Amino acid sequence: MSAPGLDDLMGSVDSPLIVVTTSAEGEQAGCLVGFHSQASIDPEHYCFWLSKANHTYRVALRSDHFAVHFLTTADRELARHFGSLSGSDTDKFAGLDFALTEDGVPLLADLPNRLLVERIAMLDDGGDHVCLTGRVDSVEVAGGFTALRLSQLGDLTPGHNAEERAIRLQRPTD
Template sequence: MNTIEDLIGSVDSPLIVVTTSAEGERAGCLVGFHSQASIDPEHYCFWLSKANHTYRVALRSERFAVHFPTTGDSELARFFGSRSGSETDKFAGLDFTVTEDGVPLLADLPNRLIVERITMLDDGGDHVCLTARVLATETKGGFASLRPSQLGDLSPGHSAEERAIRP
């Protein structure tokens, strides 16, 4: 029997790292569900797992950075995807700056969007969709995106069963 994982696994969409902060608390996670959502005005959507520390911080955040890792960034992506921010300061020891709104920008991931939340949709699944207005685009030029198939097995910092059902 075929599953959605069989189909989506063949698509092998690029990965992103989303960072944000609220009330002095930084957060960031590896995200597999994301897409441009509008051309004019420029909107971008990404889905956060309700089990993640980043989701809990995102509930209080207005601004985010959407970083696009390259094929050479697998270790940093693996770091953001396999550790829980509720147990680890994911930014300790990393080279990053902070925007005037407090959003951490990872120096090693210079291809990014800076976005502002428009809305967050919780349809009852294990992820929420955050729709955001693009405020700025930063890039070092063309790059090859990092994809799930390039990371191999990755154990997330939290399983989907650990999600907050109703925040």
């Protein structure tokens, strides 16, 4: 349960959305992410938070390389695709145009503004998301764009509820 007013405050912030893709042992994964930020200027680091309920989280536990794709206002359908389907029972990449990096990370052709990062840390503080910090290996920019924001998606039903998380840390009781 969130602190009183936190949902209102965060709704006003209206974060831009990204799609994170990765792979491990030949298994591809990708999900819509709303929690992310640059975390260091020198060296260049980027953080994103993955829901423990998502298939992408389970693949990320075994992966070191990720693509962070920035969505534009023209990318609503891709946002819905990666945000409302579950990779546990759906191949999210079927029918999409993508290429693989040498590390097997899917790069979505329709989302050319992206970072390629290598994991340097993953923090699980007991919440329903984990923070992954990556060293920025490369940046691809197709030009200026207007970011797609959560408020622009309307009602989006996620592929998994937070209660479905794979790992649940127990906090000590007083």
